Each structure stands twice: as structure tokens, then as C-alpha cells.
Amino acid sequence: MSEVQFKGKKAQEASYQMTTLTTEDKNEALALVAEQIVADKDVILEENKKDIQDGRQKGLTEAVLDRIFLDKARIEGMAEGMRQVIDLKDPIGETLETIEKENGLYIERKRVPIGVVGMIYEARPNVTIDAAALTLKTGNAVILRGSSSAKYSNIALMKSVHKALEKSSVPVGAVQLIEDTSRETAKELFRLNEYLDVLIPRGGKNLIDTVVRESTVPVIETGAGNCHIFIDESAKKSMTEEIVLNAKLQRPSVCNAIETLLIHPAWFEKNGVNLLNLLKENQVEIYGDEAVCEAFPEAKAATEEDWATEYLGLTISVKLVDHVTAAVAHINQYGTRHSEAIITEDDKNAQIFQNGVDAAAVYHNASTRFTDGFEFGYGAEIGISTQKLHARGPMGLPALTSSKFFINGNGQIRK
């Protein structure tokens, strides 16, 4: 039996045992894990050094190395994040629907754990602890498969998790790390339908595309964000400038930052060059359509590819569109169904935009940067879903639950 098969089986067994856990049991385990990783910090930092050394040898960029890097403060941050999950409301057991039938049958639909959650992710070792916390709180077992670049750190963290779980009512099998980070183990996870109820990839577009294409286990697609702002004719100048600069610059490397501006020609004529100059002053490189390049010669000519690109950096593409419906059509063609905004004083156009755009979050007169589990008040997030089944947008604890019909009778049969 392979490592993946073996750990899958263990995780499923654990998930069955976990159906009897109380909220207190789970919170106690979370507190113990938080305590343990802080207590074990020297060992964890020692192992993290090996990842950093390996990474340097392999020539990873400083940005990637920084994502892998741990210090005392970062470990305490992970523990603190885990403790915050203790305070979140436990969704398990919540009654979602009750149906009383004339024959006396009492049907109750309640929230239950999904079962076994698989996570495939890149670089950051803190995902190991975040994912363990959220799945544990929702009564799920989890199989974690991190990247080779954080291998030593992840194994060390997992040792601490297991030490803590041994002292708790949560079975140790509830949190499993696949230590072999070869491509083969990822492929095995894609097809582990026997033991896995869902697979959640967290990372770049390539990772997500591969998982969607190759997995027979149900997948929740997260992350990619080719986000737009449409500046309508009636948009206020100063509000528009503030929102655009915030959505592009507050953190350019994240999924809810914008990549394309769509601008109404009448607004552009009055305020366009000023806005593009503001972006330019902030080191943003601009790719524009013909009209934009004509009015703003520093812009380079945008190609078809630009409209489909998530730059994740200091680059933006700009296009003039005649009407809100043209903006909607452009976004539905090129967008990735993440976060989209309109700036307008025309409520009818706002409504056309928000109804027509096919995305998880549709904004009117606000920055797209708010699409985030913490910002929405969920207290934590396992990712941002860009698909339409099960969960859409920021996924809090309820996204890690399923439901089950509990039906109680006294001998009812179907006529």
C-alpha cells in the first residue's frame, strides 16, 4: 500500500470517529496544537533552515524563499491563528431545514463534516497549520500535500500536530501529511475517490488547472483572479482614482487586485489621462487599446493576450468600452469569475453590471480588494472559490461542511 493510500485510509477511519466529537473536544485539540508548535519552535526553525538552504541551492527567488521562511514571530503567528479558530462558531450540528410530514415523519437537515478533505498547496508552511485548524474545527480529517520546497518545515510542524493530538480526543489520523512530494503522490490524490471527499488546490494557475483537469475527486477551484473595474460615464473623478489605485496597488500580487480597466469614452476624454498618469507615477506599466495609446503615448499596445492575463504585479491593461453591457460582455469573456467592480452614479447601470457579470463578488463603488474571508467577517478562510457549485467566493467554515437528512419515525412506510 502506498503512502497516499495508507494515509487516505487512516484519514477516513479518523473522519468516522470524528462524528462523535463535541465542540469542546475540537477546541481543546486546537489549543493543544497551538501550544505544541510554540513549544517545539526550535526544532521547527532548525528544519525550516534546511528548506531555505535547499531553496537557495535550487536558485529559488528571494520572494519564494520569504514565503517558506519561518522565524519565532511567524510560528507564534500560526499558533495565534489557530487560537482564533477556537473562537469561531462551530457550524457542525446546525439545523438547516426541518420538514414535518402529515404521516408523522420528522425530517431534519443538519450540517455535518464533509469527511476527508485533501489540500494541495505550494510553498508557505503556514498553510499546513491554517488548513489543519479549519478542517479540525469542522470535524473533517485532512490530507495535506505541500510542496517539496517546504518539506522539512511541514514534516516538523506535523510532528508537533501529532504530539498535541495524542493528548486530545481527536484521533491522530485526523491530520495527515504526505511526505513524499513527488508528482506521483499528487496524481494519486487526484484519483483517491475511495477516501477523499473533496480536493482543494491552493496556489498558482498551473497547479489549479492541473488539479481541475486531472482530478476525479470533486474539486473546489480557488484563486485565479483576472479582475476588472468598469468606470462608467457618471463615475466621480476622485472616488474613481482612489478605488482604482487601491484595487491595483494596495497589494498587487493577490487575486483580488485588478488587472484591467474598462473605461467609458466620455469619462476617459475628461479624466483618463490624469488617471493613467497617477498609475504611471506609481510605477504601473500600462497596456492600452488603440484609443488609449493615442491619448496616452506612454502606454504600450495591448494584445488579445493582455485581456486574459492575470499580471499579479505592476501592470494594467486599459480599454475603452461604449456601454455597461459591453463591459459586462468583456468581463464574461475574459474574466475568471472572481471580483469585478463598476464605478458609477447611475444605479440602473450598477444593477445591469452586478446582475450581468458572472463572478463571485460584484462591487458597486468600492475596491475589489475586499473579497476576503477576514474582510467579510468569516474570521478565517480556506480559500476563495471561483466555481459555482458548493461554495462561491470567500470560504469560511460552512464551506467545509456538508449536510445530512436525519429522519425519525415510528414505523412509517411508503404507500
Place this chain on the structure above:
Amino acid sequence: MSEVQFKGKKAQEASYQMTTLTTEDKNEALALVAEQIVADKDVILEENKKDIQDGRQKGLTEAVLDRIFLDKARIEGMAEGMRQVIDLKDPIGETLETIEKENGLYIERKRVPIGVVGMIYEARPNVTIDAAALTLKTGNAVILRGSSSAKYSNIALMKSVHKALEKSSVPVGAVQLIEDTSRETAKELFRLNEYLDVLIPRGGKNLIDTVVRESTVPVIETGAGNCHIFIDESAKKSMTEEIVLNAKLQRPSVCNAIETLLIHPAWFEKNGVNLLNLLKENQVEIYGDEAVCEAFPEAKAATEEDWATEYLGLTISVKLVDHVTAAVAHINQYGTRHSEAIITEDDKNAQIFQNGVDAAAVYHNASTRFTDGFEFGYGAEIGISTQKLHARGPMGLPALTSSKFFINGNGQIRK
């Protein structure tokens, strides 16, 4: 462009147009379709005859031919089913959650259509009309891919649907039938991620397994039901007999009929032979474990395969299990997560069973035959989900919806 690509694109375009439809628009279209298929019944019956003739030539069984067969009454039944959907509450637009942020941002999560739903199904032409009704009511476009054995009937029905939609506000592209029923078109649908938001297979285990294995489009798994009843030590004799006979015999060919009895040895010793005789008298063939075969010599020896088989007919397997936890373990090993029941007077055991069994519907002292959208009061169902994401159990109209965050501000940016 292939038929599947072309119709996929048309369906997506239609789905975008459908975001502006009101409940009245959709209900009007449903009424027009119902009227049209009754008006066109002679043509539809003529085309249905061709399917029946072809089916006879191909040597289809009478049971399958009966599923394909249409007469005036059945067509009127389809129209009536469509009219019933008019009366169901429209879930679209419902507010599921509101979040008001301190900075004045107002976040509303509302139900929206999924977009484009794909359905792959077998034989019955009434699924064409049922699926069209439910997807239309929920504002979704649908791509239907029926089987070759109902090809002429489905094409005729689709002509009537399109004639009716032309008179309505619903775009004709909202309901599309793939006329080429070769395996190639099914395969194309499996990979039509660009246009399809979900694929729902309805049919036998082979069809469902193929779709789950080969589809990169998100799938909702429906249907297969290897269902059990566990008869606990304290189960009342007459209640048990009534429930078991109902769950096995009321309609043996459906997914929520039972296939295996698990019996506590103490109960079996007192009442087992009597129960098995009742089943025998009703032409049920019995496969038992060693103890069962010893006590009831008419039983044949069950093999490992029996525990995993959904007989869908007058056959049952019977096994003695010492304790409720052993029953739970057996069901979690061999069940298909559909409907499972315990008969007991011991509430603690009922709780252990209902919490521990991993299934969409868990019954205490009632027949498994109630797992059904109509029985649960949903008024209609698109299928019974046996997976744990998005929808679990009978799927009413809400299962055909997604949600979307509408965020309204007055210039908010993220600090």
C-alpha cells in the same frame, strides 16, 4: 465547430441573457411549453413510434421499451409536471446572508442561477421535459444529451419546446438538445468546461461512473443506492416486518429500495426465520451469511460481491452483526451513501447509527423509500445526490442555484 461546442456557446449566451428574467417571464415560458407539447402530441407520438420500432429491432427488453414509450396520457403527464413547476417558489434572488461592515460597505449574498447545466441521461424522454422545466424555472440554460434509444422522441419534444420559447421572453438557446447521440458527444460534454458549469448524469451505475471518471466539468453524482436496514435487538417485530417489506417490495427497481438486511443475532434468533419467510413468500431471493444459511436453508451463501451489489430487483442479502457499531462499519464499507435505516427502540443506538453512518438520509424506524424530492415536499427533483459537495440527497430547485456576493459602497477602499 462541433454540435456540442456550438450549442454550448449558444447556451452560455442564453444563460447571460437569462439573468434579467423575472419569475413571471419564466412561468409564462413554462406554461407555453406545456401547451405546445400537448398541441404537438400527434407529431411527438409519430416520432416516438420510430424509437419503439428501432428499439424492437435492436432487441431492447419490454421494460426498456416501456420507459421509452409515449402515449397521449404520458404526454399530458409531462405537460402537467411542467405546470406544477410554475407553482413552485422561485429561489432566484433570495437573500442568503447580509453583512454590514463598519466602513459602510453593504454585502449581500443572493441566490443566482448556476449558469449552464448539462444533463446526460438514459431512455426516458420525459427527463427531457422535466429537466427543461426545472432548469428554466431556476434561470439556467440547459444542454440535454439523451440516449440514442429515445432520439426521435427527444428531437420532436425539443421542436415543441423551441416553438414555445419563441413566443416567450426566454431565449430559445436556453434549452438545447444534442442530437448526435454517439459516444463522442458525451466525451465532448465531459470536457466542455468553457461553457458548462455542472454536469448531472441520470441513469445506471455505469453511466454515472463514466461521467465521474472522465469529466473535468464539475459533476453532481446521483442515484446509485446500495441501501441497508439494520434491525437492532430491541426492534419491534411487526414494525420491522412492515418496514422491511415496504423498503424491499414497494418498488424494488429504485435507488432507495433496500438491498441488504443487517440483523442483531438476538433479534434474528427470535424473529429471523419468520421475516425471511415473509420475504420468500413475496418471491424475494435470499443470500445469507453462514449463520443465516444455517437457520434458513432456502438462503444461498452470500459472497463478498453480494454486500456490494445494488440488486434493483427481488433479491436481498442478509447478515448478522453483533452491535450497532458493526452495522455502521459494514454500511460505511459497502454502502453508496444514499439511504440507510435502523429499526430500534433504543434511542442511544439510533443516535450512534444516524451520526455514524455516512449517507445522505439516515432513518430511524421508517422505510428508506421516503428519500425522494416529492416526499420531502420539494415538489420536484432533478435527482438524488450521493455526493457531499453542493447538494446531498433529494435535489429540489435550490440545488440548481449558486450564490453571488453583491457589494455596494460609496467609495470604500481597503486600508
